[in-house]
Amino acid sequence: MNKQPIRNVELLTTDDGHCIRFDAMASPCEVIVASKDYQLAQTLGKLIADEVWRIEDKYSRYKTNSVCSAINKSNGQALVIDHESYLLLNFADTCYQLSDGVFDITSGVLRHVWQFDGSDSIPCDAAVQQTLVNIGWHKISFNEQQIVMPKHMELDFGGIGKEYAVDRALLIANEFTELPVLVNLGGDLAANKPREPNLPWQVGIEHPGFVDRKPMVVSLLKGALATSGDAKRFLLKDNVRYSHILNAKTGWPVLQAPRSITVAAPQCIQAGILATLALMKGEQAESFLAEQEIKFWAIR
Amino acid sequence: MQLINKKTPVNIKAALTIATSALLGTVSVAGHTQESQKVVEESSWDFDTAFLYYSESDRVSAAEAIINAKKTFENDQVLNLKLTIDSLTGASANGATAQPNVQTFTRPSGKGSYQTQANATPLDDTFKDTRVQLNAQWTQPLAQNYTGSAGVHISKEYDYLSLGLNGNLAYDFNNKNSTFSVGLSYFQDTFEPEGGIPVAFASMPLAYGSEEIDSGSKEAFDATRRTDSDDKTTADIMLGFTQVINRRMLMQFNYSYSKVDGYLSDPFKVLSLVDDNGIAQDYRYENRPDSRVKQSLFAQTKYHFEQNVVDVSYRYMWDDWKLDSHTIDSKLRIPLSNTSYIEPHIRFYQQTAANFYQPFLSQSQEIPEFASADYRIGEMSAYTVGLKYGVKLSDGNDLSFRLEYYRQDPKDAGHQAPGALKNVDLYESVDAIIAQVSYSF
Amino acid sequence: MSVLYYRPHRTSLFKYSVISLAITLASGCSSLGVQPWERDLLAKDEMALTSSPLDAALDDHIYFSKEASSGGKSFGGGGCGCN
Numbered sequence: 001m002n003k004q005p006i007r008n009v010e011l012l013t014t015d016d017g018h019c020i021r022f023d024a025m026a027s028p029c030e031v032i033v034a035s036k037d038y039q040l041a042q043t044l045g046k047l048i049a050d051e052v053w054r055i056e057d058k059y060s061r062y063k064t065n066s067v068c069s070a071i072n073k074s075n076g077q078a079l080v081i082d083h084e085s086y087l088l089l090n091f092a093d094t095c096y097q098l099s100d101g102v103f104d105i106t107s108g109v110l111r112h113v114w115q116f117d118g119s120d121s122i123p124c125d126a127a128v129q130q131t132l133v134n135i136g137w138h139k140i141s142f143n144e145q146q147i148v149m150p151k152h153m154e155l156d157f158g159g160i161g162k163e164y165a166v167d168r169a170l171l172i173a174n175e176f177t178e179l180p181v182l183v184n185l186g187g188d189l190a191a192n193k194p195r196e197p198n199l200p201w202q203v204g205i206e207h208p209g210f211v212d213r214k215p216m217v218v219s220l221l222k223g224a225l226a227t228s229g230d231a232k233r234f235l236l237k238d239n240v241r242y243s244h245i246l247n248a249k250t251g252w253p254v255l256q257a258p259r260s261i262t263v264a265a266p267q268c269i270q271a272g273i274l275a276t277l278a279l280m281k282g283e284q285a286e287s288f289l290a291e292q293e294i295k296f297w298a299i300r
Numbered sequence: 301m302q303l304i305n306k307k308t309p310v311n312i313k314a315a316l317t318i319a320t321s322a323l324l325g326t327v328s329v330a331g332h333t334q335e336s337q338k339v340v341e342e343s344s345w346d347f348d349t350a351f352l353y354y355s356e357s358d359r360v361s362a363a364e365a366i367i368n369a370k371k372t373f374e375n376d377q378v379l380n381l382k383l384t385i386d387s388l389t390g391a392s393a394n395g396a397t398a399q400p401n402v403q404t405f406t407r408p409s410g411k412g413s414y415q416t417q418a419n420a421t422p423l424d425d426t427f428k429d430t431r432v433q434l435n436a437q438w439t440q441p442l443a444q445n446y447t448g449s450a451g452v453h454i455s456k457e458y459d460y461l462s463l464g465l466n467g468n469l470a471y472d473f474n475n476k477n478s479t480f481s482v483g484l485s486y487f488q489d490t491f492e493p494e495g496g497i498p499v500a501f502a503s504m505p506l507a508y509g510s511e512e513i514d515s516g517s518k519e520a521f522d523a524t525r526r527t528d529s530d531d532k533t534t535a536d537i538m539l540g541f542t543q544v545i546n547r548r549m550l551m552q553f554n555y556s557y558s559k560v561d562g563y564l565s566d567p568f569k570v571l572s573l574v575d576d577n578g579i580a581q582d583y584r585y586e587n588r589p590d591s592r593v594k595q596s597l598f599a600q601t602k603y604h605f606e607q608n609v610v611d612v613s614y615r616y617m618w619d620d621w622k623l624d625s626h627t628i629d630s631k632l633r634i635p636l637s638n639t640s641y642i643e644p645h646i647r648f649y650q651q652t653a654a655n656f657y658q659p660f661l662s663q664s665q666e667i668p669e670f671a672s673a674d675y676r677i678g679e680m681s682a683y684t685v686g687l688k689y690g691v692k693l694s695d696g697n698d699l700s701f702r703l704e705y706y707r708q709d710p711k712d713a714g715h716q717a718p719g720a721l722k723n724v725d726l727y728e729s730v731d732a733i734i735a736q737v738s739y740s741f
Numbered sequence: 742m743s744v745l746y747y748r749p750h751r752t753s754l755f756k757y758s759v760i761s762l763a764i765t766l767a768s769g770c771s772s773l774g775v776q777p778w779e780r781d782l783l784a785k786d787e788m789a790l791t792s793s794p795l796d797a798a799l800d801d802h803i804y805f806s807k808e809a810s811s812g813g814k815s816f817g818g819g820g821c822g823c824n
Contacts, residue, residue: 006694011638039607042638043785050696087323094319098312167324176784267320274316292313350795354803364802366795384798466816477774485816536816542790544774547782552790556812598813600790604782611792615813625810633787641787651809677809688796702796708807734803738795 009049011042016195020045024052025060025162027186031169034180034195044176048169048183055165059088059157061108068155076151086144092160095273096137102280103273104137104248106149108156114253116244120237128251135248163226163272166190170268190224190268205262205297218297224268228275229260229299245279256283264295346370350738357731359423360390377440384433384455391423395569395673397660398422398724399580406507408568409495410521413507421728424568431457437466445472453487462489470540477544485536492529493567499526500587501667504570524585530563548605554598564588571673572660578719584661586672594619609633623677625651640691645704647684653677653713659726662718675727679711686734702736791815 010021017034018041031048033041061068067085081089092105113123113131134152141148149155157164162185170190173181182191182201195201200219205227218225228245235242235253242253257279265271274294278285289296348368355361364386371379394405396416403416407426416422437451446469453464466485472478491497502524506516538556545551565588573582600613611631618624629647636642654677656670686704693699710727717726775783782788791797797814805811 007696008694009638039604039782043782091319091323094315098315164323167320171324266317267324269323270316270320274312277312294313348795350799352799364799366798368795382798386802474774483816536812538812538816544783546773547775550783550788550790554813556816558812594810594812596810596813600814602788602790604785604788609785609787613814615810617810617813623809625808627810627813633792649804649808649810654809676807680808682808700793706803706807730807736796736799738793 007049007053009042009045011038011045013038017041018045020049022049022052024049025056025165025185027162029186030182030184031173032182032184032201033173033177035177040177040179044173044181047172047176051168051172052165052185055161055168058084059161061154061156061158068157071147071149072154074147074149076149078146078148080146081142083144085147086142088157088160088164089142089147091164091269092157093137095160095277099277099280101137101249102247102254103159103277104135105155105157105159106135106137106140106153107246107248108158109134109154110246110248110251113251114235114244114246116234116242118234118236120235122235122237122242132251135251137248159276160269160272162186163188163224163269166224166226166268188224188226188268188272191220191222194221218262218264220264223264223266224271225262225264226268226271226275227260227262228272228279229258234259243279245276247280254280254282257281258285258298258300260299261285261289262297263289344371346372346740348738348740350736352734352736355733356390358391359730360388360392360427362386362388375441377438380435380437380439380451382433382435382437384435385431386433387430389428391425392427392568393675393728394422394424395566395571395586396422396583397572397574397580397673397721397726398728399572400720400723403580405570405583406504406516406521407495408493410505410507410516410518411509419724421725426568429457429459431455431460442469445476446470447472459493460489460491462487464488479540479542481538481540481542483536483538483540485534485538487532487534489532489534489562490529491532491563491567495521495567496525496528497530497563497567498524498585500565501584501671504583504585532560532562532564534558534560549601549603551599551601554596556594556596556598558594558596560592560594562590564590564592565672566674569672569674571658571671573663574660574718574721575663576718578717578721580660581663584667586674587670588656588672589621589670592619592621607635619654621654621656621677623652623654625649639693640689643688643690645684645686645688649680649682649684651680653679657713659715659717660721675708675710678727679713680708681711682706682708684734698738698740700736700738702734702738704734706732706734708732 008022012019012021017032017036018038020031020041022029029052031045033044035041057063058066059068060066061072063069067081071079095103109131113127115121139150139153166183166185166188167190169183170181170192173183174192180191180193180195183189187205189203191201200221203218203220203225205218205225234244243257243259245254245257246252247254261275261278263271263275263278265274274289278289278296281288286298350366352364364384366382366384368380368382373379396403396405398419398421401418403422404413405416405422405424406413414425433453433455435451435453437449439447439449442448449468451466453462455462464485464487466483468481468483470479470481505521505524508516508518508521536556536558538554540552540554542552543550565586569586570583571586572580573584574580594617596615596617598613598615600611602609602611613629615627616624627647627649631643631645633641633643656668656672657678658671659673659678661667661671684704684706686702688700688702690698690700708730710729712727786792801811
């Protein structure tokens, strides 16, 4: 996984603008700009791709030189962090608090016992309990200067990194141009304004893993959409479907969660977290979002 | 955690909104601009490296390597460190004229001599020098729309030391479309040439210390020397104005004033003292004024076509040696693909002679107060044609190659050549090849 | 991961670009310069006044040592014994 994929930016001309494609964070990514200016599109696409790759390099746990890996290898020693990392940790802290500990960026070690390959290999509870020892955001102390993480624990920004990159990409787009821009990183996306005055972006959402389902078309004037859930990632035993959404407190999958939720919010990272938090509510996923008066689309 | 409410629905949405704006920064466009720039550029060193080879046919060749390291800190502070190493070998014109016979010259050290064949321009092959130069430059915003910069320079070679300081202040206005800048720089150079600094117009002494026949003495050599080392100071002031014309075009205008004081002669350069038949009777060390005031006007424009970028500049320079010059430099950058480009380059240069330039001294005339036969301050035209190819590698680093041809054509500014000098080339052209590789990472 | 597509839109784009072009021209006449969001081309490395600083430094050194003029664009004073 450490092998660097080729980082190319591909530019396509569409009817009324340009589409820039590149690969990042193990996903196909697109930037759509409603401008005929080839150079502008090229420059903008490169700026955005560079920023997304920067975030990937900095926060992917697969990258050995990332900040995330440095923290994971810190072995209990205090590690100096920069302002951006501090802000991300702060955000993760808020999510942990809001979810009452169910959403926890230290829960990644659970992947050692849970492999959601569609099989029926449910781990034994003892193995899960053993893993839980190395989970718990509250065991981590951090401030603006440094982070101290106990040995054997691991951080994983996978739950917020891509959405954060979408928001950062749009910030850069707004700084660069006033033209309508839509950024899509593997299905998590945001637009800065309607593609034409009062004309929304028509976004087709293909729910992951649902091969037989027609893409759902959503109109988006501006703001973000993020999707959580993956129909391909589950375990099935004794007719019980175990989703890959794990409760960090119990170490066990959230039962009766929708298979996929798409949420609309002003910022992509908000949408992503709301979708994930909703899935973690299991049976109450939809009512949780409805109570918040949040626009969402769920598939059960 | 117990302190946290058993979240009421409104709490989560509101709390996430607050957390999101804390993460992504303020909502104002200006705030975004600063923030994203900062994060992108922060905490990494950018390295630019270049290696250049310069070679004149039958004369000097030089190799020069530069490593430039740049770091951008928070608040747009920039530190730039540059290391330059160059090495020069080969032969350089010593100022004497070609003759119908073989000529013998004493090396600058006084120890040993070299010979020049008949009808060939005398070249001193003693040149061999390595230079190390370090520059450090700090640039930072000082206040709204003001940017300050300060730097130090040190350059050391075997016989030369140069220390320099500079400062620059830039003021942006008209929505950062216009910039006015003022810069000052000061150099203090010390020259300690091998064999010391000759007395003006002293005769080139005979070589000593070798086993060759007819050698001179150290005493006779030393009598032609004035001192071991001498100094030169250079003070520059530069006023600049940059204007964005439109989305595709910008222009820059500079005026600079430069005052150089001290030892401005070249201790290795001589003039032939010829008789009425044009035959050299003696070689006399040159002598230049001890001050020079240079001024220049410079204009540059860059224009972005649909794909190509053109860069044209013009410089007019004049000084109180009555030397003036015109330089036109133009480049056209042509993208070949999304990741590569070629850039043809053409440069024209033309200068008039300094008022004390003369290709030789005549026995029939009095020795003037100042004289130099250095073709570099004589009338001359020159041109450069070149091509650069640059490519962005798949890892995002830049690689480029540059190949150029440089030709200098010294001109006769109306000096009467007596006798034998009519039959030799007093104004020999110089051809050079410039090859360069650059890599940025 | 999900993949999305966009329905083609052909409505009134032409009119929109004509209007925006007119606005650009009108504002362009009033004074020199651009708005911050029009700096896309100017922001490119190749549009910097000194787009290749090392090339410039090397050229300055060559011409400083081979010709009687120096500087103009940047400080061209002393610095080496090559002249």
